[in-house]
Amino acid sequence: MNSPILLQPDETFILNVGPQHPATHGVLRVKMEMHGEYIVNAETVIGYIHRMHEKMGELKTYPQFLMNLSRMDYLGALGYSHGHVLLVEKASGIVVPERAEYIRAIMVELNRIASHLFWFGAFVMDLGGFSPLMYALQDREHILDMLEAVTGSRLTYCYFRFGGLYNDVDDDFIAAARRFIPRMRKSMKKYHRLVTGNIIFRKRLEGIAPLSKEMCRKYGASSAVARGSGINFDVRKNEPYSVYPEFDFDVPVYHECDSLARYMVRMDEIEQSLRIVEQGLDKLPGGPIMPDKKPKLIKPPAGDYYQAVETARGSFGIRLVSDGGKNPYRLKLRSPTYSNMHLFDEACRGMMIMDALAFMGSLDLVIPEIDR
Amino acid sequence: MICEKLKLTLQTLFPEPTSAPLEAQSVGDDQDKKTITPPPPRPDGLLEREYSVHGYHLDAQIAPAQLLVAVSMLDDADFFIESITGVDWIKDNQLEVVYDFSRYDFDLCRVVIRTRVDRKSPVVPTITEIYPGANWHERETHDFFGIKFDGHPHLIPLLLPEDADFHPLLKDFKA
Known part of the structure; x- marks a missing residue:
């Protein structure tokens, strides 16, 4: 028989959360030094599914690397591909037809909604509510079906090409997207009634894990983490790219700085994405989806190039150093959750462990995207 | 305009006027690729x-010794840190x-702030004192390139295995 371990009043113990733990949504490990229920210190250990995409970027030609981007963030893959194609198009001077850009924006926004829906379900499940996940997945399924019909895949899309798209949208897609918008708006009302007003839910998030503006800046946080702390920062507005200046949408900003603010930002973003999709469908111009003239071999001139885009998880940056060859000389992927997760160690000190797990959920982590 | 202001602030790092940009030969004109010699490394400026x-x-582009001063200037002007990375210029x-x-x-x-160090003894000062968020970025750069960040509180492998003694993004790395 083992005798129970007795701790001295001031003694701390080490608790390993992960690398295989449902609350971490992937292979993430947090080494926590605990004093009872309170976290004294935490060290996040990442890299369990590091695949070295950046080296692959150097070894592959530009088109060969297209499919790698969607393997980073499997929930909002199109945003990452968007950044990559925009960067290479900018560097090599390829002009994209307007129709292609509109379709890209529509697809990215639909993908963003799908990603937020999954986050919503998983987040509420972290807090102990199971059924919202099922509702959220049902709505998400509609988006995945739509995207599958056009792109050919459900998660790991390889839909964008340098200069345009792999496949044009058809009437079925447009009809399905138009049907989806009112459906999603109705669902949002349901989610707010079901979850947002729930007293247990609110008690677990309100005032928990406050992140100051200064801390966000020192760590380079973006997405709902920054916008929940009162920072009006959205790459689509701050550094407009693609056809986003053509759309009328708002950036939800909350000043409470707590986990609930981060939740509210993402919920409001779903509505804003719906507005973009709606306007995109209305404005969708005709014409080709690939340019007439496109270089056979993509060889951007020597130099440095940078492109930032707003993905479902925040500001994704991609830096290309070209030496004029057919492979990138260096390709750096700046993933948003990498920075968002980094501030966890500092922010969770002194927190109770259950609050820290709720906080972790509010960061919207996708581990393959941190580890790359 | 913050850009103009920052330009003047950063310019104080360089008492000598900056010489003309060197990337002139990059654009278009498919000349005979083989005859072009690569441009020499850019001077600081x-x-x-x-x-x-x-x-x-x-x-x-600054000297490693100027790094902390330059980064403090950005910190004072309320910039946030986006990323840190390395590039291996093996030819230079x-x-x-x-x-x-x-x-x-x-x-x-x-x-963009950039600094070049010798390939044999790559050491630059850490900026984690100014931007705590640089911690992981510097560890990652140490993983991939073997660049040492002097004064870093916890410079152990982050993305690579904990016993990794290789630096995969060096151009002479063989798997």
């Missing part, structure tokens, strides 16, 4: 880049450390 082509505004026998900074407000200004 501040350059303004065309945002619509390169995606950033200011590009300062140098490693480059690249720091990206950007802003949260609508006064758009992207700044």
Whole structure:
């Protein structure tokens, strides 16, 4: 028989959360030094599914690397591909037809909604509510079906090409997207009634894990983490790219700085994405989806190039150093959750462990995207 | 405009006027590729880049010793840290450390700070004292390039296995 371990009043113990733990949504490990229920210190250990995409970027030609981007963030893959194609198009001077850009924006926004829906379900499940996940997945399924019909895949899309798209949208897609918008708006009302007003839910998030503006800046946080702390920062507005200046949408900003603010930002973003999709469908111009003239071999001139885009998880940056060859000389992927997760160690000190797990959920982590 | 202001501040790092940009031969004109000799490494200095082509505004190449001063200037001007990475210029026998900074407000200004160190003994000072968020970025750069960040509190492998003694993004790395 083992005798129970007795701790001295001031003694701390080490608790390993992960690398295989449902609350971490992937292979993430947090080494926590605990004093009872309170976290004294935490060290996040990442890299369990590091695949070295950046080296692959150097070894592959530009088109060969297209499919790698969607393997980073499997929930909002199109945003990452968007950044990559925009960067290479900018560097090599390829002009994209307007129709292609509109379709890209529509697809990215639909993908963003799908990603937020999954986050919503998983987040509420972290807090102990199971059924919202099922509702959220049902709505998400509609988006995945739509995207599958056009792109050919459900998660790991390889839909964008340098200069345009792999496949044009058809009437079925447009009809399905138009049907989806009112459906999603109705669902949002349901989610707010079901979850947002729930007293247990609110008690677990309100005032928990406050992140100051200064801390966000020192760590380079973006997405709902920054916008929940009162920072009006959205790459689509701050550094407009693609056809986003053509759309009328708002950036939800909350000043409470707590986990609930981060939740509210993402919920409001779903509505804003719906507005973009709606306007995109209305404005969708005709014409080709690939340019007439496109270089056979993509060889951007020597130099440095940078492109930032707003993905479902925040500001994704991609830096290309070209030496004029057919492979990138260096390709750096700046993933948003990498920075968002980094501030966890500092922010969770002194927190109770259950609050820290709720906080972790509010960061919207996708581990393959941190580890790359 | 913050960009103009910052330009003047950063310019104080370089008492000598910056010489003309060296990337002139890059554009178009498919000349005989084999006859072109690669340009020599760029001298330290501040350059303004065309945002619509390169995606950033200011590009300062500094000596490693000036790094903390330059990063403090950005910190004082409320920039946030975007990323840190390296580039292996094996032909020049140098490693480059690249720091990206950007802003949260609508006064758009992207700044790149870069510094070059010798490939044999790559050491630069850490900026974790100024930006705690640099911690992981520096560990990652140490993983991939073997660049040592002097004064870093916890410079152990982050993404690579904990016993990794290789640096996969060096151009002479063989798996």
